[in-house]
Amino acid sequence: MISSTSTRREDIDALRIGATYLLFVFHTAMVFNPAPFYHIRNDDLSFVMLIVCGFISLWHMPLFFLLAGWATHASLQRRGRVGYVRERISKLFIPLTAGIILFGPAIKFLELRSGLDLSHSGLRVAPALQESFRVVIPSGLGVAPPFNETFLEFLPTFFTRLERFSWSHLWFVAYLFTFSLVFVPFLPWLARQVARLTRARAWLVYVPIVPLALIQLTLRERWPGIQNLYNDWANVAYYTTYFIAGFVAGAQPRLERAARAESRRAFIIGLAATTILLLGVLKVVTATWVVLAGSAVAGWCLNIAILGLGERLRQALGNALPYLRESAFPIYILHQAAIVVPGYFLIQLPLGIPAKFLLVLSVALLSALAVYHFVVRSWEPIAFLFGTHVRHTVLAVPSARGSVSGTPLGRWYAEGGAAQVEIHPCDDQLCGRVVWLRSPWDEFGCELRDRYNPDAMLRGRAVLGLDILNGLAKSPSEDGVWRGGAIYDPSSGRTYSCQAELDVQTDSSCAATSGSHFSAARPDGFASGQRSACVARRRQPPTRRRRIIHEASPLDPAPRLRPPDSHHRLRPRHPTELHRRRERTDDRLCDHRCRGEPHLLGRRAYRASRARRARRRQAVCAKDTGRRYDER
Numbered sequence: 132m133i134s135s136t137s138t139r140r141e142d143i144d145a146l147r148i149g150a151t152y153l154l155f156v157f158h159t160a161m162v163f164n165p166a167p168f169y170h171i172r173n174d175d176l177s178f179v180m181l182i183v184c185g186f187i188s189l190w191h192m193p194l195f196f197l198l199a200g201w202a203t204h205a206s207l208q209r210r211g212r213v214g215y216v217r218e219r220i221s222k223l224f225i226p227l228t229a230g231i232i233l234f235g236p237a238i239k240f241l242e243l244r245s246g247l248d249l250s251h252s253g254l255r256v257a258p259a260l261q262e263s264f265r266v267v268i269p270s271g272l273g274v275a276p277p278f279n280e281t282f283l284e285f286l287p288t289f290f291t292r293l294e295r296f297s298w299s300h301l302w303f304v305a306y307l308f309t310f311s312l313v314f315v316p317f318l319p320w321l322a323r324q325v326a327r328l329t330r331a332r333a334w335l336v337y338v339p340i341v342p343l344a345l346i347q348l349t350l351r352e353r354w355p356g357i358q359n360l361y362n363d364w365a366n367v368a369y370y371t372t373y374f375i376a377g378f379v380a381g382a383q384p385r386l387e388r389a390a391r392a393e394s395r396r397a398f399i400i401g402l403a404a405t406t407i408l409l410l411g412v413l414k415v416v417t418a419t420w421v422v423l424a425g426s427a428v429a430g431w432c433l434n435i436a437i438l439g440l441g442e443r444l445r446q447a448l449g450n451a452l453p454y455l456r457e458s459a460f461p462i463y464i465l466h467q468a469a470i471v472v473p474g475y476f477l478i479q480l481p482l483g484i485p486a487k488f489l490l491v492l493s494v495a496l497l498s499a500l501a502v503y504h505f506v507v508r509s510w511e512p513i514a515f516l517f518g519t520h521v522r523h524t525v526l527a528v529p530s531a532r533g534s535v536s537g538t539p540l541g542r543w544y545a546e547g548g549a550a551q552v553e554i555h556p557c558d559d560q561l562c563g564r565v566v567w568l569r570s571p572w573d574e575f576g577c578e579l580r581d582r583y584n585p586d587a588m589l590r591g592r593a594v595l596g597l598d599i600l601n602g603l604a605k606s607p608s609e610d611g612v613w614r615g616g617a618i619y620d621p622s623s624g625r626t627y628s629c630q631a632e633l634d635v636q637t638d639s640s641c642a643a644t645s646g647s648h649f650s651a652a653r654p655d656g657f658a659s660g661q662r663s664a665c666v667a668r669r670r671q672p673p674t675r676r677r678r679i680i681h682e683a684s685p686l687d688p689a690p691r692l693r694p695p696d697s698h699h700r701l702r703p704r705h706p707t708e709l710h711r712r713r714e715r716t717d718d719r720l721c722d723h724r725c726r727g728e729p730h731l732l733g734r735r736a737y738r739a740s741r742a743r744r745a746r747r748r749q750a751v752c753a754k755d756t757g758r759r760y761d762e763r
Contacts, residue, residue, distance in 0.1 A: 142441030143201055144456045149444055150194050151459045151466075155499075157187045158300075158470050159492045163484050166267045167256075168249050170242040170299070170471045173478045173487065176263060180484075185412065186405060189426060190433040192303065196370045197434055199307050200377025204322060212315055223308040226464055226518035230301045233516075234468040236282075236289045239297045241475045243278040243285070250294040251359040300467040302358035306367070309360065310374050321375075322382040331385035336393045336435060339376045343369065343427035351423055373434075387438075394439030401432030450583050453623035461507045461517040462499055469499040539613070539631060542566060552599065561613060563600030565621075571595050583624030594621050603631060 161169035163180040207215050242248065246257030255275035256264060264272055288295045298305055350365035357363060380386050390397075404425045411422040448455060474491045482490070507517050514520050539561065542553045551567035571579055571594075581592040603616030613631045620627065 140201075140205075141452060142445050143198060144459075145445040145448055145452065146194070146437065146441045147198050148448065148452070148455045148459050150191060150198070151463050152455075152496075153187070153191065154300075154463065154466050155470070155492055155496050157184060157191060158467065159474070159488060159495065160184050160187075162470075162474055162478060162491065163488060165263065167264060167272070168247070168254055170238055170247065170467075171245045171475050171478065172247065172260065172263075173484070175484055176266075177484050181267075182409070182412070185408070189405065189408075189430045190401075190437065193370065193373045193430050194434050194437060195303060196307070196310075196373040197377040197380075199310075200374040200379075201381040202377075203311065203318065203374075204378050204381030207315075207318060207322070212319065215315060216312065219308060219311045221515075222460075222518045223304050223311070225516060226460070227298070227301055227304040227308060229516035230304070230464045231298050234464075235297055235299060235301075236286050238299045238468060238471050239289055239295065240282050240285050241471055242297070243275075243280075245475070246275060246278075248275040248278075248294075249297065249357065251296070251357070251362075252294065253357060298358075301464070302360070303463075305360060306358075306370060307374075310371060314371075314375070318378060321378065325379050325382045325386075328383050328385060331383065331389040333389060333393055335386065336390050336397070337431070339372055340428055340431050342372050343431055344424045346372065347423040347427045348420055352419070390435050391439050394436045397432040398436035401429050401436060404429035404432065450585065450624055453583065453625075457508075457519060458500075458503050461503050461514075461519055464517055465499040465502055465507075466495065469495040469502075473498065554600070557601070559604065560601070561603040561616070562598060563618075564598045565595055568595050581621050581624075583621065585624050597621060600629070603629070 158169065160180045160183050162171055163173045163175070163177045164184045165176045165178070165181050166184065203215075206218060210218055246260050248255045253273060255273040257275050257277075261271055261274070285295075290296070346365060346368045350368060354363055354365040356366045358366065360367070380390065407416060407425045408422060408429060410416040411425070416422065445452060470491060473494045477491050477494065478487055480487065480490075507513050507519065511520065539554045540556065542551050544550070545552045549569045550565055552563045553566040554561055554563045556562075568579065579594045580590060581594055581597060582590050584590045584592070597619075599619040599621065601617060603613045606612040606614050611632060616629045616631070618627055618629045619625075
C-alpha cells in the first residue's frame, strides 16, 4: 500500500485491475460452461468449466462492488456530494449509454443466432439446446422462437422492443450508478458514525455474513438473478451489502487492518465453505439452505482473503500499474464484445475445448488491448465515452499583466495542488524541479521515490527535488512561446514533449502533448482559485488582501492564514529538520519496509523502537522550544 503524491491506494487499484482482467478467463470459460447463461455456447461442454466458473462467481462480482464502495468514500471526501454525482454521471452513465449503443446490438444479435434469448422477463433457449441445460436445470427452460433475421433487420428492434434490449455485462455499471445515486444522501452520515469506532475487533470482520446469508436464504430462490434491476431484488440486496461494506471499510482504517489481520483465517473458512458447495454440485449435499448459506460465507471470506493480496499484486504489476490502472474501466466495457464477436466464429472450428478456450481467450485479450491502446487512449472524444480521458501535460505560463514579455519563472502548483514545481533558467533554456510535495512520504514514513522510472538505477531517487522539466526554449519566431521541452511524469515513469504559450487575455495558457496533467498556481504563493490551468483571475496587490497567504514550503505543506497587521509569532506546525531526522533513525527498518520486505525487527522490538523514538521527539521539542511539541 504505497501512497503516491495524491494518496491513491495502489493496492486497491491492483485488485481492481486483477478483477477486470480475470473477466477474460471467466467469460471465456462461460462459453464452455453447462450452467446458464452466456451469449454464445459451444456444442461440447465441460464439467471442469462449471467448477471454475462457479468458484470465480462466488467472489468476483461481489469484489467489484466491495472495491466500488471503498472508492466511493474517497471520492465523496474529495469532491463532496454534488461533485460526486457529477463524476458518477461522467464516469458511469455516459460509458453505460455509449457501451449499450456501440456493443449491445452486436452481442444480442449473436446471442439470438446462438439459440439463446435472455431478456428482462427471463431466459429462453432454442429446442435444440434444451437437453444441454437439463444437466443443471432438470425442469428445463422456456422455448425461444426461431430467429432468422439479418443484422440490419434486427438493429432497429434492439432499441424499439424491450424484449430485444440487453445491456449485457454493463448491468454492473447500471447497478453501481443506481447505488451511487440512491445512497449518496446518507453515505456522509454513515462515514461520520463509522469514524467514531474506537476499536475494531476480529468478529466485526465477519458481521456482513449475517445479512448476506439471510438474503440468500430468503430472496435467492424467488429472484435467481437476471440483472434487470427492477425485478432482481436478491442481487440488489446482495450487492448493496458489499457496496456498503466497502464504504465502511474505506471510512474506518481500523476495520481494514482488522480485515487484513483475518485474511488467513478467512481464507481457510472460505475454502471450507467452497468445499461444501462442491459437494452440493456433486449431489453429495442436497439441502438447499446449506448451499445458499454456504455461498454467502464462501463469497465474503474469500473476498477478505483477496484484500490481503493487494500489495503483492501491486508489486507484481510493477511499472505496468499506471497503464493498467487507466485501462481497467475501458477494458471492462470492451471485453464482452471482444469475446463474443470473434468467439462466435472460433467455436465453430473443429478443435477441442482446451484449444478453443486458449484461442478465444488470446484473441479477445489482444483485440481489447489493441482497441484500447490505439483508439480509446488516443482520441479524446472516444476516451470520454469510455469514462476515461487522454492524459495531457499542461504547463500554465503567466504573463506580466497581460504583456507577452512575461516569463514563466517561479513556483507553480501541480497535480491539483499536491506539488509545487519551480521553473528556473538553465543556460538559455527553462527547466523545472519539484520543490514541495503535500505528501512527501509514503505510508511507512519513507521518502517518496521515483519508483516507476524505466531505468532501474534511478528508482531510488527522491521525488522531492527531482528535475522533471528541461529543454524548454523560447521560440525565435513567435512571441510568448517556448518549445522543444520534455517533461517527466513521476507517477507513471513516462516522459513527454511539451510546449508553453502566453495568453495575453487570460494571463495564462495551456499547451501540451499527452502526459500527466499539471495545473498552475501563482509563483508568489497567491493561489488564484482557478479550477483549471486555462482559467485565471485578476491578480490583486497583496496590500488589498484581507488575509495574507504564506507560500507553502516542505516544512509547512498547508498555507497558513493570519491578519496582515498581526505580529503574533506563528507556531510551527511541523517539526524541525532535526526532529524529522530523528523520526527516521532506523534506516534499516525503513528501507526494508519501503521495498515491501518484512522488517528485520520483531513486533515487540518494533513497538519498543517506536516508543523510544516518540520519547526522543518529545525531548527534542522540549529542548528546542521549552515545551512539548504535542502540547502546542
